[in-house]
Amino acid sequence: MCSIDSKAETVNGDVSQYRQESDALGTVAVPASAYWGVHTGRAVANFPLSGRAVRPQLVRALALVKLACCRANEELGYLPQTEAQAIAEACREVAEGGLVEAFVVDALQGGAGTSTNMNVNEVVANRAEQLLGGRLGEYARIDPLRHVNLHQSTNDVYPTAVRVAAMFLLKDMEQAIATLQTAFQEKELAFRHILKVGRTQLQDAVPVTLGMECSAWAESLSRDRWRVFKCAERLRVVNLGGTAVGTGITAPRSYIFLVVEKLREVTGLGLSRAENLMDATQNCDPLVEVSGILKAHAVNLFKITSDLRLLASGPRAGIGELRLPAVQAGSSIMPGKVNPVICEAAAQAALRVMANDSAVTQAAFLGQLELNAFMPLLADSLLGSLLLLTQACRMLAEKCVQGLEADEAACARHLGNSLVTVTALVPALGYECAGEIAAQAHSTGQSVRTVVLERGLLEEHELDRLLSAEAATALGHR
Numbered sequence: 001m002c003s004i005d006s007k008a009e010t011v012n013g014d015v016s017q018y019r020q021e022s023d024a025l026g027t028v029a030v031p032a033s034a035y036w037g038v039h040t041g042r043a044v045a046n047f048p049l050s051g052r053a054v055r056p057q058l059v060r061a062l063a064l065v066k067l068a069c070c071r072a073n074e075e076l077g078y079l080p081q082t083e084a085q086a087i088a089e090a091c092r093e094v095a096e097g098g099l100v101e102a103f104v105v106d107a108l109q110g111g112a113g114t115s116t117n118m119n120v121n122e123v124v125a126n127r128a129e130q131l132l133g134g135r136l137g138e139y140a141r142i143d144p145l146r147h148v149n150l151h152q153s154t155n156d157v158y159p160t161a162v163r164v165a166a167m168f169l170l171k172d173m174e175q176a177i178a179t180l181q182t183a184f185q186e187k188e189l190a191f192r193h194i195l196k197v198g199r200t201q202l203q204d205a206v207p208v209t210l211g212m213e214c215s216a217w218a219e220s221l222s223r224d225r226w227r228v229f230k231c232a233e234r235l236r237v238v239n240l241g242g243t244a245v246g247t248g249i250t251a252p253r254s255y256i257f258l259v260v261e262k263l264r265e266v267t268g269l270g271l272s273r274a275e276n277l278m279d280a281t282q283n284c285d286p287l288v289e290v291s292g293i294l295k296a297h298a299v300n301l302f303k304i305t306s307d308l309r310l311l312a313s314g315p316r317a318g319i320g321e322l323r324l325p326a327v328q329a330g331s332s333i334m335p336g337k338v339n340p341v342i343c344e345a346a347a348q349a350a351l352r353v354m355a356n357d358s359a360v361t362q363a364a365f366l367g368q369l370e371l372n373a374f375m376p377l378l379a380d381s382l383l384g385s386l387l388l389l390t391q392a393c394r395m396l397a398e399k400c401v402q403g404l405e406a407d408e409a410a411c412a413r414h415l416g417n418s419l420v421t422v423t424a425l426v427p428a429l430g431y432e433c434a435g436e437i438a439a440q441a442h443s444t445g446q447s448v449r450t451v452v453l454e455r456g457l458l459e460e461h462e463l464d465r466l467l468s469a470e471a472a473t474a475l476g477h478r
Helices: 038-046 056-075 081-095 114-131 144-148 154-190 210-235 253-267 277-282 285-311 341-365 375-399 408-417 420-429 431-444 448-454 460-466 469-473
Strands: 003-005 018-023 026-031 195-200 203-209
Touching: 018 038, 026 038, 038 114, 056 081, 056 114, 056 154, 056 253, 056 375, 081 114, 081 144, 114 144, 114 154, 154 210, 154 253, 154 277, 154 285, 154 375, 195 408, 203 210, 203 420, 210 285, 285 341, 285 375, 341 375, 420 431, 420 448, 420 460, 431 448, 448 460, 460 469
Parallel strands: none
Antiparallel strands: 018 026, 195 203
């Protein structure tokens, strides 16, 4: 904890455990061992909102942006080599996941991300100072603003970092979707021979195979995978170098033209500087577009998990055509009950992503004039969606779909008790005759197969061909 007062009081601690740091508003007592400083201290006190720190993926991306800025400034002679090397080393430590406990600002904050930017500036400055033999909070050789933040503004580094973080997370997400898609494709092959009742509007419809149902789920994921891959095109254009509002004020022209090149080098991403830096600074519609694509995937994910739960329902008093892996006891009162918890968890992740998309949309359209003040909410929601969907896909693939089993007896029983097979006979017998068969089967309780054979309408081998899994999966009839 830190306290804030013009006279720098402390909270629940000996004054010797604190150091004093000052800004234009006064003095703040900062824990002596903290890598953060006065600006972070004020933000911690000002924004006790979500109880969560800024997402580490965003912090690491900001460190990479700072590293690129440092290299550009060093190459152009704006930073001395020794100081630049110390800053670069500190940036690399943070980018690799170091000093995580030093990033303490709440995920939701005012100031368009300034508190997050300053948290990173102060941590990098203090670590660089330490590497040069100095003490935390001394800032004798490395200052958070004059050196780490040189030729930058929150308004260009923060949106750029959001895009960098999202591009890295998109790669993970694409792989997770691919894993889930592959799992369904494997089940498509394993279940291709299992004929069952296909249902529309929760009513018996026509014969299908369980493999065909798996193929439909896999195909929807294939589209999601392609959409996610194309998201990088929406994110690769950054406003780094635009400083406050996109005019590049306070930054040398040579730096503006070099810094994105350095960012490409340190990230390995195909980034480019926006042609209109003012547009890229104030407008967030590319992030809304990406969020919409994530929502589309969430919609598919929810539909898939809902279908799996339905087909596994019962198992004895429901549909019960699928058996989901049993991963935990389902009830504290009902012995032997096992619930589809993996599907339920993935569905909740999908619902959260849909809610996040609403937050992204509203945060984006609430931007005003030259800047969007609601970037922290937008960033937290967008990156949160990427993380949730990645984990949900992996979890669903590994803990559910890969262990999915078919209850062939249940599939055959439902198919035998249903009248759906009569539709497959329409090309051979005509609609009117097929209707008579359905009516007789319904009134007598006989199967469609029994009625057809008793009436001598088709030879048994021809009937078997028309009602086979092969006929069900064929495109049209012959």
